[in-house]
Amino acid sequence: MKIILNNRSEEFAGDSLTISQIMEIKSFYFKMLVVRLNDTLIKRDEYASTQVKDGDDLKIIHLVSGG
Amino acid sequence: MLNFNQIKTILSKKVVGIAGAGGLGSNCASSLVRCGIGKLIIADFDIVSELNLNRQFYFKDQTGMFKVDALRDNLLRINPLCMLQMHNAKVTQDNAGIMFSTCDVVVEAFDDASQKQMLIEYMLTCYPEIPLVAASGMAGWGNRESLKVITSGNLYVCGDSSSEVSADNPPIAPRVGIVSNMQADVVIEILLRNANLNRDF
Numbered sequence: 001m002k003i004i005l006n007n008r009s010e011e012f013a014g015d016s017l018t019i020s021q022i023m024e025i026k027s028f029y030f031k032m033l034v035v036r037l038n039d040t041l042i043k044r045d046e047y048a049s050t051q052v053k054d055g056d057d058l059k060i061i062h063l064v065s066g067g
Numbered sequence: 068m069l070n071f072n073q074i075k076t077i078l079s080k081k082v083v084g085i086a087g088a089g090g091l092g093s094n095c096a097s098s099l100v101r102c103g104i105g106k107l108i109i110a111d112f113d114i115v116s117e118l119n120l121n122r123q124f125y126f127k128d129q130t131g132m133f134k135v136d137a138l139r140d141n142l143l144r145i146n147p148l149c150m151l152q153m154h155n156a157k158v159t160q161d162n163a164g165i166m167f168s169t170c171d172v173v174v175e176a177f178d179d180a181s182q183k184q185m186l187i188e189y190m191l192t193c194y195p196e197i198p199l200v201a202a203s204g205m206a207g208w209g210n211r212e213s214l215k216v217i218t219s220g221n222l223y224v225c226g227d228s229s230s231e232v233s234a235d236n237p238p239i240a241p242r243v244g245i246v247s248n249m250q251a252d253v254v255i256e257i258l259l260r261n262a263n264l265n266r267d268f
Binding site: 006007031032033034036039040041043059061062063064065066067 | 087089090091092176177178179180181183184187188191192201202203204205206217219220222224228229230231232238243
């Protein structure tokens with residue numbers, strides 16, 4: 001499947017993956033994040049159950065301290 | 068196209084909330100007051116310390132003051148007629164709605180990443196119609212080309228999303244100033260883009 005991940009086109013094997021699986025494949029181990037799937041907020045406890053499909057727009061935004 | 072008078076008229080009717088009055092919030096507030104925003108609602112519980120003076124909009128003789136009191140003084144020196152609502156309080160899920168639900172745009176200007184996440188999740192869940200301008204990643208210096216705005220619906224995240232503050236990567240004035248003003252610029256962009264000429268005049 002082909003998705004937009006953080007504004008870049010990315011291809012993954014298979015028809016769908018959970019957000020947790022994508023984070024694992026991409027080695028995203030951020031402590032604090034905001035995840036938006038097609039501009040909808042996905043909370044932490046939904047990462048493992050939310051399926052990402054072909055054509056989806058996924059943003060995994062890393063929140064770091066400082067300000 | 069809007070002319071300068073129309074821009075000033077539109078902005079003078081807008082309310083912007085700022086959660087946090089540190090390096091991001093204090094500098095963002097000063098820009099927004101200079102732009103003539105109608106009213107700012109600003110919340111912080113901290114006290115001005117000497118360590119803040121390398122990047123925050125405070126002065127040496129204000130150390131020891133509550134940030135909201137010092138910032139009110141400083142903003143009123145820019146424009147004595149600006150409308151300010153200052154809350155000397157830590158923003159939590161229990162009070163964020165009371166403070167910010169009337170805002171046209173809210174700026175997330177916290178220091179701590181877990182606070183950032185709390186406010187972003189709360190506002191996007193409870194007030195998804197209010198644009199939220201957050202910031203992530205502005206420590207250190209240089210690497211300006213990595214500073215950007217990530218947009219997702221009503222959420223805007225300014226910064227590089229990666230440079231975390233640490234002992235050898237401190238927050239310093241230029242980069243914090245750039246990102247706080249990116250936030251102010253996004254606020255103005257949102258307010259003018261959504262301006263309804265029939266309603267606002």
